[in-house]
Amino acid sequence: MWILLTLMAAFMQSWRNAFQSRLSKEVKVAGVTLARFLWAGPIALVYLSGLYTWHNPGIPTFNTAFIGFVLGASALQILATALMVQLFKLQNFAVGAGLAKSEAIVAAILGVLFFGTHLSPLGWAGVIIGAVAVFLMSSKQGLKQLSFKTVCLGLASGTSFALTSLWVREASLCLDVPFPYSAAWVLLFVISIQTLxxxxYLVLKDLDTLKALWHRPKLTLLTSTTSCIGSIGWFSAMSLQAVPYVKTLGQVEIFFTLLIAVFWLKDKVQIKDALGLVLIAIAAVMVMWS
Structure with a gap:
């Protein structure tokens, strides 16, 4: 089940990133970040209501630990998304999304250090290959002329996404309801906090950005919808399986990303960039096999 959920999440996330990449050409970073959550809340509520219509296990107890994990995950996911949008502005879509996928590598390392996950020598080899791929993709003219700013943005985005995922799993484990209800509750809380x-922020600081989203309803709705469906997959998979395993398998998103970049966004992906994407996928498989 967690494998199927992860594959669904990866496919939907690749489309969400594509819609955000296109929206970032016309809307500021804060607006593109909001587009991810704006209509996702109602969709998450409908999903949770549907689950309770099918079967009602009762309302869970929301303890202090749950609230803490949810607040932390909400804040870091906003930061991670904003950093990824900045990556789209520095590089093309495929490269920006690929750099943000350092998330899987960071999640594996943090899992080993703080969450009791064990990595074999094969797993560590995968981590190293993935790191090389991230550096490879961050440079427009090869490894000898690395873009320090792009590397930092990519690693910061990946780290923020990784911590978000780890805290989402911990939040779901705090609830006294079974799968998939625990994941659905976490999703609704996180999205609601982020949207509000x-x-x-935009009402107080930048009304023009809100108006820009209002004038692009189709692209905003597509971004929110694919984001929410993807989050349902991620949150559910992470409530069943440890985050490093989910995120490494989720690297199949890289191939969806490359196809979308070439055939829909008409981006030109260099051989070096394609090699970086393939190396990240190989790293993911090695970590999974470990």
């Missing part, structure tokens, strides 16, 4: 925070 970003709308409040």
């Amino acid at each position: 925070a970003l709308i409040s």
